[in-house]
Amino acid sequence: MVGIVIVSHSEKLAQGVAELAGMMASEAPVVAAGGLDDGTLGTSFEKIVKAVDSVYSDDGVIILMDMGSAVMTAEMVIESMPDRKIKMVDCPLVEGAVVAAIASSSNESMEDIIQAAQESASEKKL
Amino acid sequence: MTDSKKLIDIIQKISTQIQMDKDFLTELDNVIGDGDHGINMARGFKEVEKKLSDFSNKDIGSILKAVGMALVSPVGGASGPLYGTAFMRAGAAIGAKNEMDGNDFLKAMDAAIEGIKMRGKSHEGEKTMLDALIPAYNAMKKSYEENNDFKAAISKGVEAAEKGVEYTKTIIATKGRASYLGERSIGHQDPGATSSCLMLKVIQSSL
Numbered sequence: 001m002v003g004i005v006i007v008s009h010s011e012k013l014a015q016g017v018a019e020l021a022g023m024m025a026s027e028a029p030v031v032a033a034g035g036l037d038d039g040t041l042g043t044s045f046e047k048i049v050k051a052v053d054s055v056y057s058d059d060g061v062i063i064l065m066d067m068g069s070a071v072m073t074a075e076m077v078i079e080s081m082p083d084r085k086i087k088m089v090d091c092p093l094v095e096g097a098v099v100a101a102i103a104s105s106s107n108e109s110m111e112d113i114i115q116a117a118q119e120s121a122s123e124k125k126l
Numbered sequence: 127m128t129d130s131k132k133l134i135d136i137i138q139k140i141s142t143q144i145q146m147d148k149d150f151l152t153e154l155d156n157v158i159g160d161g162d163h164g165i166n167m168a169r170g171f172k173e174v175e176k177k178l179s180d181f182s183n184k185d186i187g188s189i190l191k192a193v194g195m196a197l198v199s200p201v202g203g204a205s206g207p208l209y210g211t212a213f214m215r216a217g218a219a220i221g222a223k224n225e226m227d228g229n230d231f232l233k234a235m236d237a238a239i240e241g242i243k244m245r246g247k248s249h250e251g252e253k254t255m256l257d258a259l260i261p262a263y264n265a266m267k268k269s270y271e272e273n274n275d276f277k278a279a280i281s282k283g284v285e286a287a288e289k290g291v292e293y294t295k296t297i298i299a300t301k302g303r304a305s306y307l308g309e310r311s312i313g314h315q316d317p318g319a320t321s322s323c324l325m326l327k328v329i330q331s332s333l
């Protein structure tokens with residue numbers, strides 16, 4: 001199964017999104033990397049590295065993130081692991097995580113999961 | 127212009143300056159951001175300071191790369207990956223040299239700016255650190271080509287960076303947190319442009 005890492009400035013938000021994503025796909029390897037070590041707001045290179053390590057397999061890992069430094073730091077983590085199959089996904093954090101977790105628990109490929117998560121961006125709510 | 131020992135001294139002075147201006151930078155970021163730029167930068171350079179004693183036998187490229195790597199992790203905000211990438215790229219551009227001249231400095235600064243643009247997907251005119259760094263680089267390059275005098279060039283660079291910081295007051299932020307404010311970001315100077323300008327000033331006064 002493809003691992004899913006949720007990166008947010010907020011520890012609580014990342015945990016909440018991971019929790020929500022697990023609701024319909026409890027087997028999916030979803031893990032949160034939110035906030036700084038002391039619990040304050042920000043993005044932590046080390047936390048993201050640890051999160052990726054904890055769900056990594058040959059199936060790959062996708063990273064879903066909020067804005068600004070979350071994107072830049074995730075990018076640097078990926079650059080620091082050139083031999084691994086890891087991609088960031090440009091999608092709404094909550095919807096994308098839910099879709100990706102379901103797809104991952106159904107053993108879909110990393111490419112298909114990324115596509116499904118990206119498509120969640122165009123789902124209209126109203 | 128400088129050798130490894132002098133470079134370490136400059137980095138120490140930059141850190142001291144950043145710690146001194148921590149509240150000022152945070153205050154600027156309070157107005158158009160999330161009020162952490164000074165805190166982020168101070169935390170980053172504290173980490174750099176811890177590494178300084180390991181740097182004494184290293185070449186200039188390795189020192190700059192190590193500074194960049196030390197900045198990425200602890201900062202926590204956009205300035206971490208941005209300045210981190212900048213210093214790493216600068217180090218890669220200089221390579222294993224123990225002395226750096228004006229041309230080396232300009233080459234490193236150019237690589238640093240390109241690194242920031244790549245990491246931030248940004249360019250000049252978006253109310254970021256690039257609005258201090260790019261005009262500073264252009265002014266320094268012109269001056270150094272004309273006079274071959276690094277001290278004169280860095281003075282021109284600082285002048286241009288200060289103008290660049292002033293210019294950030296007049297424009298709308300389209301990158302970074304301040305971009306969420308849209309027009310409300312006008313009238314306020316960019317914290318990252320300010321910290322970039324501070325670093326150039328320290329280099330100027332250290333030579």
Ligand SMILES: Nc1ncnc2c1ncn2[C@@H]1O[C@H](COP(=O)(O)OP(=O)(O)OP(=O)(O)O)[C@@H](O)[C@H]1O
Nearest residue numbers: 068069163166203204205246248254255302317318
């Ligand atoms: N995409 C970008 N390109 C260039 N510079 C940027 C970019 N985004 C932010 N900056 C610079 O970073 C400065 C803010 O740094 P700071 O340490 O406060 O990070 P932050 O914006 O709080 O990070 P975060 O993305 O985590 O919210 C801005 O003033 C600006 O100069």
Ligand SMILES: [Mg+2]
Nearest residue numbers: 159160162163
């Ligand atoms: Mg900030």
